[in-house]
Amino acid sequence: MLWIKELHIEDFGPFKGHQTAKFSLEDGVTVVYGENMRGKTSLLNAVRFAFFGKVVGRGTKAMSLHQVGNWEQGATGKYGFRVQLVFGDGDHDYKLTRSCRPRTGVAVPGGDEDYSVDYYLERDGSVLGPQQAETDLKRILPEQIARFFLFDGELLQEYEDLLSSESDMGRRISEAIERILGVPVLTSARATLARLKEKSEHREATAAQGDLKTREFGNQLADLHAQRNVLTEDLERLEKDLDEMRSQKASLEEAMKKKERIAALLDKQDTLDRLIEEIDGRRASKAAELQVAMSSAWCAMLDEPIRSATRRLRETEGVLQTELLRADVLRSLQDRAGSECPACLQQVSPEALERIRSSNPIFTDESRAEKDRELAAIRRQIAALEQHGKAGNPQVIRVLWDSFEEASVDYAAKKGERDEIAKQLESVDEESLRKTKADFESTIRQIDVLEKGVKATRTKINENKADAESIQKRLDKLGSGNFGAERRRRELLSDLHHLFDEGVGAYRERLRKRVEADATRHLKALTTEPEYAGLRINDSYGLTIVHQDGSDIPVRSAGAEHVVALSLVGALQNNAPLRGPIIIDSPFGRLDRGHTRNIVRALPTMAKQIVLLVYEEELPPTLARNELKGNLRGEWRLNRISARHTELVPRKD
Numbered sequence: 001m002l003w004i005k006e007l008h009i010e011d012f013g014p015f016k017g018h019q020t021a022k023f024s025l026e027d028g029v030t031v032v033y034g035e036n037m038r039g040k041t042s043l044l045n046a047v048r049f050a051f052f053g054k055v056v057g058r059g060t061k062a063m064s065l066h067q068v069g070n071w072e073q074g075a076t077g078k079y080g081f082r083v084q085l086v087f088g089d090g091d092h093d094y095k096l097t098r099s100c101r102p103r104t105g106v107a108v109p110g111g112d113e114d115y116s117v118d119y120y121l122e123r124d125g126s127v128l129g130p131q132q133a134e135t136d137l138k139r140i141l142p143e144q145i146a147r148f149f150l151f152d153g154e155l156l157q158e159y160e161d162l163l164s165s166e167s168d169m170g171r172r173i174s175e176a177i178e179r180i181l182g183v184p185v186l187t188s189a190r191a192t193l194a195r196l197k198e199k200s201e202h203r204e205a206t207a208a209q210g211d212l213k214t215r216e217f218g219n220q221l222a223d224l225h226a227q228r229n230v231l232t233e234d235l236e237r238l239e240k241d242l243d244e245m246r247s248q249k250a251s252l253e254e255a256m257k258k259k260e261r262i263a264a265l266l267d268k269q270d271t272l273d274r275l276i277e278e279i280d281g282r283r284a285s286k287a288a289e290l291q292v293a294m295s296s297a298w299c300a301m302l303d304e305p306i307r308s309a310t311r312r313l314r315e316t317e318g319v320l321q322t323e324l325l326r327a328d329v330l331r332s333l334q335d336r337a338g339s340e341c342p343a344c345l346q347q348v349s350p351e352a353l354e355r356i357r358s359s360n361p362i363f364t365d366e367s368r369a370e371k372d373r374e375l376a377a378i379r380r381q382i383a384a385l386e387q388h389g390k391a392g393n394p395q396v397i398r399v400l401w402d403s404f405e406e407a408s409v410d411y412a413a414k415k416g417e418r419d420e421i422a423k424q425l426e427s428v429d430e431e432s433l434r435k436t437k438a439d440f441e442s443t444i445r446q447i448d449v450l451e452k453g454v455k456a457t458r459t460k461i462n463e464n465k466a467d468a469e470s471i472q473k474r475l476d477k478l479g480s481g482n483f484g485a486e487r488r489r490r491e492l493l494s495d496l497h498h499l500f501d502e503g504v505g506a507y508r509e510r511l512r513k514r515v516e517a518d519a520t521r522h523l524k525a526l527t528t529e530p531e532y533a534g535l536r537i538n539d540s541y542g543l544t545i546v547h548q549d550g551s552d553i554p555v556r557s558a559g560a561e562h563v564v565a566l567s568l569v570g571a572l573q574n575n576a577p578l579r580g581p582i583i584i585d586s587p588f589g590r591l592d593r594g595h596t597r598n599i600v601r602a603l604p605t606m607a608k609q610i611v612l613l614v615y616e617e618e619l620p621p622t623l624a625r626n627e628l629k630g631n632l633r634g635e636w637r638l639n640r641i642s643a644r645h646t647e648l649v650p651r652k653d
Helices: 042-053 069-076 130-140 143-147 157-163 168-181 183-209 215-295 295-334 350-358 365-391 394-422 432-478 481-526 558-575 595-607 621-631
Strands: 003-012 013-021 028-033 079-090 093-102 114-124 150-152 532-536 543-548 582-585 609-614 632-644 645-650
Touching: 003 042, 003 609, 013 042, 013 157, 028 621, 042 079, 042 093, 042 143, 042 609, 079 143, 079 645, 093 130, 093 582, 114 130, 114 143, 143 150, 150 394, 215 394, 215 432, 295 365, 481 532, 481 595, 481 609, 543 558, 543 609, 558 595, 595 609, 595 621
Parallel strands: 028 609, 028 632, 150 582, 582 609
Antiparallel strands: 003 013, 003 079, 013 645, 079 093, 093 114, 532 543, 632 645
């Protein structure tokens, strides 16, 4: 059982100078409060650096050590940092010190290559040699399983991969889970028995070759054994290549996700470019209309005179139109020579026609053209005056201004959004992204070929073993001969291997069921959803929430994933021979108050030692104290001294 007793940090991240945190030796929870950017993640990274010499940034990517040292100290010419952990494993007391300092002769380091990282490990007061120190550290906390003890509540993507047995990351995590549970020790013993069985079969074949009665069978066994050795070597090579390809695929998948994000950004950029062009055109049109309207704004002062003049011109237009109509009627009557009226289609008498002629003159062609020109001029004047009236209307100007302003605001917003995307794409190497896609597709093809090769080779090995067993049975019928002792040894080893193989399988299944039962118990304690009946864990330790009706819940929220991950961590702590503290950064960031309260209350059942790195809005101190009660073993606060300087002090209020 790994137990952290003290943490000493010097110039690590925002922690200027030497600072110390001491942890209770009693089971329970320690809470460290700090606002964002005050150093909570740096504390988690300090523990990670002490054990593994690594620091993790956002997205679980390794950070440059050059960026870790305290900025204020760096500004004064003091570079580097140091972390010391005091801990125990139940048998021994340890003090682990790891430091990062500029290399000899480097005055101002410019990158990781200008630093050297050194560490030493004390056990019960004695400094261990490098090899023994490395052995002890790998035994106490193997790096492959550290994710189950040191994790960021905001970065749970790895746990989500457990849902898919096809996921290469899921496969690696399931291997890490079995390492925590102690399964590799058993599988290693099984592999040792398999190798001894193979050697025994070879010796049996060699012994059979020395007997005249069994020489032919011995030769056949020897040939089969030689073929099997070649096939086994081929299988090991193929499996090694397959593991490498799967690891490469996992790395490329991450790069492909980045590519997908970039592709989405590029599509959004194109869309914004089109919108910006459209909005800019609309804005320019409104600006032109507004300019014209403003140039005629003076017309508003002449509104009444313009309306009066327009009225007079329309009256004149009406009189002139009447005159022209009468003239047209008279001309028509004259042309008809007294037949009928073109309007009413009645006969007109000569007397009536004469009276009309005497009271209404008939225009000549020239005079008619002059009247038409006069009418057209009046109509142009009316149109001009109406245009002036419209242009000078304050309401029209106000509407145009509002439209222009709306377009301008929309343009600025879309332009700002586009500029932000452009910043994100500044460092994008499109050629590299295209190569990544090509490499990913090539890797998929290679994995397919290798998987088929592994399957075919295993089939051949199984056929080889079946042939060998058939020959061995025929040898057994011939009597013991000179190979009886080797045969009995082979049979014993074969029985042991079979027994051990079945035992490992049964133990793995029993262990998985125990983890499933404990994870379900934790889930029920943590979740606020009454219809969640528990968790189902597959052979790859993929996790599925089970509804009370027995069906799987395929789609889960980020909060549900969070609760599932914590349930698994608690179950592993309860069933693993290798146990340790759980240090969680921002564990409640995406959980509601109900889930937060349930998790805080259940924390003491999940591990012996738990350290929470939180901000007060995420976990109010009153809530922590009320729910943890006697299980609250310590409270610390991260005080801001400056933007680059945080002080770690006990919380006293």
